[in-house]
Amino acid sequence: MKHFHRVVPYLPFIVLAAAVVVAVYHVRVYW
Amino acid sequence: MTAEPRTTGVTESLSIGKEFFTQQFPIIAVVMALGFAGAYLQHGFLPGADIAFPLAGVRVPIWHLIWMGAWTGYTMAVVGEAAGIFALPYTMSILQFTGLPVTPTTQLLTFLNPLGALFGYRRNRQWNLDFALWVCLGGVVGGLIGPFVRLTLLSDVKPFTFVVGLSLIFAGAHLCYASLRGFRKTYPAGGVEAKFAAESKARRDAGLPPTGIPAGIGIETISRGGGRLTIAFWDVTWTVSLPVLFVTGALVGVISAALGVGGGFLLVPIFAAIYGLPMYVLVAATIPYVIVLSAVGLFTYGVIVPAFTGVTIQPEWAWGFFAAAGGIFGSWCAAKTQRFVPEHFLKAMLGGITAVAGTLYAIDFFFTLPFRI
Numbered sequence: 001m002k003h004f005h006r007v008v009p010y011l012p013f014i015v016l017a018a019a020v021v022v023a024v025y026h027v028r029v030y031w
Numbered sequence: 032m033t034a035e036p037r038t039t040g041v042t043e044s045l046s047i048g049k050e051f052f053t054q055q056f057p058i059i060a061v062v063m064a065l066g067f068a069g070a071y072l073q074h075g076f077l078p079g080a081d082i083a084f085p086l087a088g089v090r091v092p093i094w095h096l097i098w099m100g101a102w103t104g105y106t107m108a109v110v111g112e113a114a115g116i117f118a119l120p121y122t123m124s125i126l127q128f129t130g131l132p133v134t135p136t137t138q139l140l141t142f143l144n145p146l147g148a149l150f151g152y153r154r155n156r157q158w159n160l161d162f163a164l165w166v167c168l169g170g171v172v173g174g175l176i177g178p179f180v181r182l183t184l185l186s187d188v189k190p191f192t193f194v195v196g197l198s199l200i201f202a203g204a205h206l207c208y209a210s211l212r213g214f215r216k217t218y219p220a221g222g223v224e225a226k227f228a229a230e231s232k233a234r235r236d237a238g239l240p241p242t243g244i245p246a247g248i249g250i251e252t253i254s255r256g257g258g259r260l261t262i263a264f265w266d267v268t269w270t271v272s273l274p275v276l277f278v279t280g281a282l283v284g285v286i287s288a289a290l291g292v293g294g295g296f297l298l299v300p301i302f303a304a305i306y307g308l309p310m311y312v313l314v315a316a317t318i319p320y321v322i323v324l325s326a327v328g329l330f331t332y333g334v335i336v337p338a339f340t341g342v343t344i345q346p347e348w349a350w351g352f353f354a355a356a357g358g359i360f361g362s363w364c365a366a367k368t369q370r371f372v373p374e375h376f377l378k379a380m381l382g383g384i385t386a387v388a389g390t391l392y393a394i395d396f397f398f399t400l401p402f403r404i
Binding site for chain 1: 089090091095098102105106109121125126127368371372373377380
């Protein structure tokens, strides 16, 4: 829980970075 | 003393886990099952990474649709917006689903996404049917007209992406403005936001979780009549004009149903500008509005448009359900973690991204860009 609380403030930025990675993967594989 | 935080942490994680498995997981499982059922009933097979979605004409792994719903639902809900205005450009530009069915498909997402939030706000008593009624009636009118606009004026990809671009610029500018206001902390004295900031600071100083609104406060109807409605929340009152609520709901509804978004991105800044209504009160009207507008929009695309024009625009049901399953999970995560997140910084960042994407869409209408969007 302690580690979780430390990560939570950065979660939206981690999620956005992951979204960019997945988007680039999709463009390279499926376009 | 040292054991106490650990016990609290374990209890907290247990209660969050219990809440997820008893309240959220069953809904997500049902929506996922509807996705599989929708695919087999609509197409007779399961499209995905290997077989293209027939109406969309593109191959997309199912996990990617769930992920799209989850990340757009999470990031937008953290900053108090709905997923539609982010999911639509992602669907168009990254997943390359740009045909007419994209509109009812994202409308299915905007219909299902706020259902969880609706029950939450009802429990919190951020609920007033007198206030919601006329906006929702406007939404019904907008939901009936919008699909015809999509089919006539916005039937080609270029004008459609141009209007999506303008909407994104508006949404991005609003997010940046809200973040600037948040950084400066310039709230009118005596308003709900100022009270909220003072209350949450007092609670934080007392070592309590910073939930700004004291429990048990609801949105009350003070008076109604002569085309005007007076509502009160936390000792602050607002008088709104019912015709203005109706006309605004109808105009926003036409644009939103034509694009395939929920309309909250337009409704929130308009009501905030006209009446100075804070977000905590606005959700009582905007959440039911998004659900009503999306439902009427879906009905119009599926039943009324074919009856008048002979053209049927069906959504990719499976696509919408899979994205909505992720969206429900993402919105729930946002509700649980929102108070720990640097909201104003995130608003500025998301506002910037949205505005840049919108500007590219708008420029692409006049000049062909050297890359595909």
